[in-house]
Amino acid sequence: MLERSYFDWNATAPLRAEARAAFAEALLVPGNPSSVHAEGRAARRLIETAREEVAELAGARPGDVFFTSSGTEANMLALTPVVEVAGDKRPRSKLLLSAIEHVSVRAGGRFARDAVEEVPVDTQGRLDLAALADAVAKSPRALVSLMLANNETGVIQPVAAAAGIVHAAGGLIHVDAVQAMGRIDCDMAELGADLMTLSAHKIGGPKGVGALLRRSDDIHIPDPLIRGGGQERGLRAGTENVAGIAAFGAAAAVARRQRAAEASHMLALRDRLEAGLQAIAPGAVIFGAKAERLPNTTLFTVPGMKAETAVIAFDLEGVAVSSGAACSSGKVQPSHVLAAMGVLPPLTHGAVRVSLGWSTTAADIESFLNAWRKLASALSRGQPSAAA
Numbered sequence: 001m002l003e004r005s006y007f008d009w010n011a012t013a014p015l016r017a018e019a020r021a022a023f024a025e026a027l028l029v030p031g032n033p034s035s036v037h038a039e040g041r042a043a044r045r046l047i048e049t050a051r052e053e054v055a056e057l058a059g060a061r062p063g064d065v066f067f068t069s070s071g072t073e074a075n076m077l078a079l080t081p082v083v084e085v086a087g088d089k090r091p092r093s094k095l096l097l098s099a100i101e102h103v104s105v106r107a108g109g110r111f112a113r114d115a116v117e118e119v120p121v122d123t124q125g126r127l128d129l130a131a132l133a134d135a136v137a138k139s140p141r142a143l144v145s146l147m148l149a150n151n152e153t154g155v156i157q158p159v160a161a162a163a164g165i166v167h168a169a170g171g172l173i174h175v176d177a178v179q180a181m182g183r184i185d186c187d188m189a190e191l192g193a194d195l196m197t198l199s200a201h202k203i204g205g206p207k208g209v210g211a212l213l214r215r216s217d218d219i220h221i222p223d224p225l226i227r228g229g230g231q232e233r234g235l236r237a238g239t240e241n242v243a244g245i246a247a248f249g250a251a252a253a254v255a256r257r258q259r260a261a262e263a264s265h266m267l268a269l270r271d272r273l274e275a276g277l278q279a280i281a282p283g284a285v286i287f288g289a290k291a292e293r294l295p296n297t298t299l300f301t302v303p304g305m306k307a308e309t310a311v312i313a314f315d316l317e318g319v320a321v322s323s324g325a326a327c328s329s330g331k332v333q334p335s336h337v338l339a340a341m342g343v344l345p346p347l348t349h350g351a352v353r354v355s356l357g358w359s360t361t362a363a364d365i366e367s368f369l370n371a372w373r374k375l376a377s378a379l380s381r382g383q384p385s386a387a388a
Helices: 017-027 038-058 071-078 129-138 159-168 242-280 307-316 336-340 362-380
Strands: 065-068 095-098 116-119 143-147 172-176 195-199 210-214 297-301 352-355
Touching (some): 017 242, 038 195, 038 210, 038 242, 065 071, 071 195, 071 210, 129 159, 143 159, 159 172, 242 297, 242 362
Parallel strands (some): 143 172, 172 195
Antiparallel strands (some): 065 210, 195 210, 297 352
């Protein structure tokens, strides 16, 4: 059987052993966390321990962590015109977001479509701060949503600088830290984030668990998406996913302890991968290469390559890569991120994302480069299997 190398960590990370153990142990706890008996209290302790671990990873207070079913749900919960600050209930008429946001943010949350405005990025995929300043000057009480690191290019955004601009105008800033958490420092206070979204499966927790964090209890969202019981302090009704949340907490604890070492490991391997990639195909383009990026992410192409056939070619060689964001039900579509960066369609149609993780090895890098050598050779000969 072909030994496989996994390079799609930005889509989802493998489950950490600690998270798997926490999940299995939590399944043995029979109580409902809303029950007051011993079994219910045991389930509640698992949730609150996880809340503490997630809060510590993000530099937040446990009481400001609200668990959801995903990062997408957390984004939807955060992006509402009626978010209140210190009792101010005036609705916010505008949602400003960068042109490279995840599709769950680009959907606009609960804002009307004509109330959503995109702010441009530069050719490296970084937010145009001058354009943001102009936008908030026109809509000073806007809610601004900005990802900390792009899921396709890995380019890190100037969130702290953006937060300063937004706050000076009287606005709020929501930070989608789903892709950045566990790979770079994501302290809410240092970033100036008012709201922050996280997702368990990006840091080695299970799929189907996310969280919305707020900077303080001065921030209140009066219109929860799911109404019913008083779970998650009234912000997210429904019996909690105790096992998933416990595993999220376990993954957060490991990510916090090992982040620096894992980032150094991934960066060294990524640099090796990129050097080999360009040595094999000198015409290869690495998007966002001149900007600060996540230590694990490479988005690249060569002229004439088609993403769909390239992904299949890699897969047949036992290498799992992607064509970009894993949010379109398996469809391979041109990247809105690259389009926003001014990349022309012939290149956007060929972009392939390679993303590494803590268990990626030097042998995996060699497997990738061997597969790339075959693909690049086929491209140079114009073979249909590698090109259009």
